[in-house]
Amino acid sequence: MTGSSPDRAGRATRRKRRPSGAVTIKEIAALSQVSSATVTRALQGHPRVRPETRARVERAAEALGYRPNHAARTLATGASKTIGLLLPSTGDRYWGEVVEGIEDAADDAGYSVLLATSHGDAARSRRMLDLLLSKRVDGMVIAARREVEEALTHAELPVALVRVGPDAELDDGDVEAVRTLPDDRLAGWLEGRRLGDLAPGVIGFDDVSAATLAVEHLVGLGHRRLAFVGAGNRRSAALRVAGFRQSTGRAGVESAAVVASSDRLADSHAAALDLLGAPERPTGIVAYDDMVALGAIRAARTLGLRVPEQVSVVGIDDIDVAAFLEPPLTTVRQPKREIGRLAAIALFEALGSGTPSPGRALRGELIVRGSTAPPPGHDAADEAR
Amino acid sequence: MTGSSPDRAGRATRRKRRPSGAVTIKEIAALSQVSSATVTRALQGHPRVRPETRARVERAAEALGYRPNHAARTLATGASKTIGLLLPSTGDRYWGEVVEGIEDAADDAGYSVLLATSHGDAARSRRMLDLLLSKRVDGMVIAARREVEEALTHAELPVALVRVGPDAELDDGDVEAVRTLPDDRLAGWLEGRRLGDLAPGVIGFDDVSAATLAVEHLVGLGHRRLAFVGAGNRRSAALRVAGFRQSTGRAGVESAAVVASSDRLADSHAAALDLLGAPERPTGIVAYDDMVALGAIRAARTLGLRVPEQVSVVGIDDIDVAAFLEPPLTTVRQPKREIGRLAAIALFEALGSGTPSPGRALRGELIVRGSTAPPPGHDAADEAR
DNA sequence: CACGTCGATGTAAACGTTTACATGGCTTGC
DNA sequence: GCAAGCCATGTAAACGTTTACATCGACGTG
Numbered sequence: 001m002t003g004s005s006p007d008r009a010g011r012a013t014r015r016k017r018r019p020s021g022a023v024t025i026k027e028i029a030a031l032s033q034v035s036s037a038t039v040t041r042a043l044q045g046h047p048r049v050r051p052e053t054r055a056r057v058e059r060a061a062e063a064l065g066y067r068p069n070h071a072a073r074t075l076a077t078g079a080s081k082t083i084g085l086l087l088p089s090t091g092d093r094y095w096g097e098v099v100e101g102i103e104d105a106a107d108d109a110g111y112s113v114l115l116a117t118s119h120g121d122a123a124r125s126r127r128m129l130d131l132l133l134s135k136r137v138d139g140m141v142i143a144a145r146r147e148v149e150e151a152l153t154h155a156e157l158p159v160a161l162v163r164v165g166p167d168a169e170l171d172d173g174d175v176e177a178v179r180t181l182p183d184d185r186l187a188g189w190l191e192g193r194r195l196g197d198l199a200p201g202v203i204g205f206d207d208v209s210a211a212t213l214a215v216e217h218l219v220g221l222g223h224r225r226l227a228f229v230g231a232g233n234r235r236s237a238a239l240r241v242a243g244f245r246q247s248t249g250r251a252g253v254e255s256a257a258v259v260a261s262s263d264r265l266a267d268s269h270a271a272a273l274d275l276l277g278a279p280e281r282p283t284g285i286v287a288y289d290d291m292v293a294l295g296a297i298r299a300a301r302t303l304g305l306r307v308p309e310q311v312s313v314v315g316i317d318d319i320d321v322a323a324f325l326e327p328p329l330t331t332v333r334q335p336k337r338e339i340g341r342l343a344a345i346a347l348f349e350a351l352g353s354g355t356p357s358p359g360r361a362l363r364g365e366l367i368v369r370g371s372t373a374p375p376p377g378h379d380a381a382d383e384a385r
Numbered sequence: 386m387t388g389s390s391p392d393r394a395g396r397a398t399r400r401k402r403r404p405s406g407a408v409t410i411k412e413i414a415a416l417s418q419v420s421s422a423t424v425t426r427a428l429q430g431h432p433r434v435r436p437e438t439r440a441r442v443e444r445a446a447e448a449l450g451y452r453p454n455h456a457a458r459t460l461a462t463g464a465s466k467t468i469g470l471l472l473p474s475t476g477d478r479y480w481g482e483v484v485e486g487i488e489d490a491a492d493d494a495g496y497s498v499l500l501a502t503s504h505g506d507a508a509r510s511r512r513m514l515d516l517l518l519s520k521r522v523d524g525m526v527i528a529a530r531r532e533v534e535e536a537l538t539h540a541e542l543p544v545a546l547v548r549v550g551p552d553a554e555l556d557d558g559d560v561e562a563v564r565t566l567p568d569d570r571l572a573g574w575l576e577g578r579r580l581g582d583l584a585p586g587v588i589g590f591d592d593v594s595a596a597t598l599a600v601e602h603l604v605g606l607g608h609r610r611l612a613f614v615g616a617g618n619r620r621s622a623a624l625r626v627a628g629f630r631q632s633t634g635r636a637g638v639e640s641a642a643v644v645a646s647s648d649r650l651a652d653s654h655a656a657a658l659d660l661l662g663a664p665e666r667p668t669g670i671v672a673y674d675d676m677v678a679l680g681a682i683r684a685a686r687t688l689g690l691r692v693p694e695q696v697s698v699v700g701i702d703d704i705d706v707a708a709f710l711e712p713p714l715t716t717v718r719q720p721k722r723e724i725g726r727l728a729a730i731a732l733f734e735a736l737g738s739g740t741p742s743p744g745r746a747l748r749g750e751l752i753v754r755g756s757t758a759p760p761p762g763h764d765a766a767d768e769a770r
Numbered sequence: 771c772a773c774g775t776c777g778a779t780g781t782a783a784a785c786g787t788t789t790a791c792a793t794g795g796c797t798t799g800c
Numbered sequence: 801g802c803a804a805g806c807c808a809t810g811t812a813a814a815c816g817t818t819t820a821c822a823t824c825g826a827c828g829t830g
Contacts, residue, residue: 034779036817041818048778050777050778053779068519070817071816072460072816080456085500090484093478113501114499115500265709291706321676321679326711337476409785419809420810453786456785458787460786
């Protein structure tokens with residue numbers, strides 16, 4: 001205040017632009033007596049910078065508390081180091097873990113994750129896609145065929161497709177067709193499906209082998225009459241039914257009923273009631289997933305049948321409480337976190353090389369707990385031969 | 386090729402910069418015969434643009450498939466329209482739903498969500514914080530005291546703090562202290578804690594009233610001997626214990642045992658075994674959360690006690706399978722999605738007004754299912770008086 | 771010793787927006 | 801009929817980086 005002329009003061013307030021307040025490379029440049037270009041080079045680890053200069057710049061950056069402005073960098077380089085995630089939801093037990101896997105892999109690769117959920121709504125899904133593209137994500141991991149195709153055609157953006165659990169696809173399943181397909185055409189149908197699942201950039205769960213694992217476990221215990229209780233008309237359901245039919249056929253199991261139901265517990269409960277109330281009831285049930293398995297167990301109880309002594313039940317998924325249920329649930333674990341990781345890794349490979357990496361269907365792992373046992377009247381010695 | 390001179394060809398290839406390939410406002414400007422400034426104004430809905438001009442611009446933008454470059458906008462305006470989310474994890478059943486609530490609210494407000502998980506690791510947490518700041522998020526929703534304080538002191542950034550379930554705070558609980566606190570000092574302790582929970586920008590679950598709801602439900606059914614089975618030395622556990630003690634005291638319930646345990650199922654199972662094996666066993670148990678409740682139910686079964694006929698159990702949380710357990714679990718629901726929504730809304734209010742909005746502790750909702758009933762030998766008529 | 775080379779650094783343009791200020795043309799009030 | 805003012809639009813700077821190209825000195829070679 002003391003000696004400043006009115007003119008000076010007037011000019012000083014005539015700031016052109018709102019200042020962001022953050023430290024920029026110019027300030028580092030000034031403090032360390034180099035140009036801003038050298039600051040960039042020093043901080044980026046460019047080889048042709050004198051070690052002594054680099055040290056000086058780094059010290060200045062540290063002292064000023066410099067934090068690079070990522071928006072500016074994105075603008076200059078064209079790469080945002082951010083990937084988009086477009087999923088039906090993030091809150092349920094399926095996607096949450098997948099998200100974690102993706103986020104982990106992204107972090108390892110130096111990328112951030114921008115989140116968007118579609119809630120299964122096509123319009124919202126398109127809006128979110130636009131938003132992510134607008135934010136200039138370098139690539140995307142998404143989870144629904146429609147959206148993929150749009151992303152791939154409208155934008156030239158690397159994409160990985162992740163396919164897990166019941167939400168993966170809402171309506172392109174074909175459960176009824178698979179249920180009634182003649183045995184001799186089953187293998188062909190499966191072959192065609194598998195190829196689709198292994199398209200480049202598609203990482204998913206191997207639904208077919210999951211059902212197979214469940215069947216083989218029950219057959220190994222001595223069961224000879226099995227049934228599958230399904231849920232919804234989803235692609236994953238169709239594949240599990242196909243796996244069930246194929247493996248029961250291979251094992252020569254007497255009769256293999258397949259009961260479709262919606263994914264509501266009440267519905268699967270009712271379906272299982274029908275199934276278990278029949279005179280020639282199955283001794284083993286493969287459920288579409290753990291929730292359906294819960295419905296089946298409850299149905300058995302309703303009918304006064306004990307699990308696993310009279311009826312064995314295998315789920316698919318391994319939800320977090322599976323081990324704590326009564327009885328603890330035997331199930332085929334979906335490696336959700338791993339699927340997320342691999343999807344992200346596939347994306348980063350595509351980002352690096354420009355060509356999408358091959359798809360993979362990850363096999364589940366059978367986890368034997370307390371809901372399965374040899375069928376009633378089965379002598380363990382029979383099994384040994 | 387036909388008529389171009391070598392010079393021309395040479396010059397043509399001398400592109401200065403990698404082209405991003407995307408449509409920019411300049412191209413729209415050219416097509417619609419206006420300047421780029423007018424394009425911006427037209428697209429932003431600026432009032433002083435002739436409707437006819439606006440229409441022309443919009444048509445051009447549409448025709449070219451324009452998608453604004455968000456990085457450039459962020460650089461120019463200083464606002465990224467993105468918020469950061471820093472949570473311990475996103476995959477478990479607690480945080481997943483909270484994330485959904487946050488994402489919903491963010492979408493409504495026109496913001497995107499950048500995801501980061503700390504896995505409870507302080508170093509990673511700091512790194513993620515730096516990353517989010519570097520990406521110039523406009524604000525953050527975070528979930529752990531340490532990180533908040535850092536964010537608030539180092540950066541001048543609006544922050545909302547969300548506090549839910551067991552992961553909210555790892556180690557600043559004080560269960561043992563609350564367990565042994567003299568009755569007359571309980572109210573004072575609670576008062577102090579509550580104030581902290583209601584600090585500006587803090588949205589959380591009302592642990593105290595959740596325990597109270599559970600106790601009142603059991604007392605209402607006629608129970609006179611209650612116990613609390615806790616898990617871990619967490620802040621939330623301490624608060625629930627305090628709520629339990631306060632409400633049992635108020636109801637004049639005979640003896641109110643409090644058993645602490647870790648959060649592992651085996652541990653809570655063991656603790657409940659001790660409790661229920663004693664001669665003067667409680668007839669009603671309030672569990673720290675639904676998983677602990679599961680452990681308690683299993684313990685009762687182990688001892689040959691039937692739930693709810695001989696022992697009632699109330700959980701807290703309402704996990705997704707709670708309704709499908711055997712018996713269906715009576716519990717106090719945590720409004721996780723709502724907590725997420727409100728946290729995000731609090732953040733946006735702070736972003737708008739500059740002052741953080743007041744904190745809130747959301748009350749849970751008692752959901753009565755099958756794991757609670759009047760105590761053995763209790764006549765329903767007794768209750769009526 | 772002159773010349774080409776290479777290594778370290780500086781200069782300035784470019785990325786795609788937004789926005790303060792400038793500039794005309796048209797209305798309006800006298 | 802003319803000045804004042806407003807309205808629609810244009811001009812150009814600014815946001816904070818990166819990077820192609822220029823520069824400048826030191827060094828080795830013939």
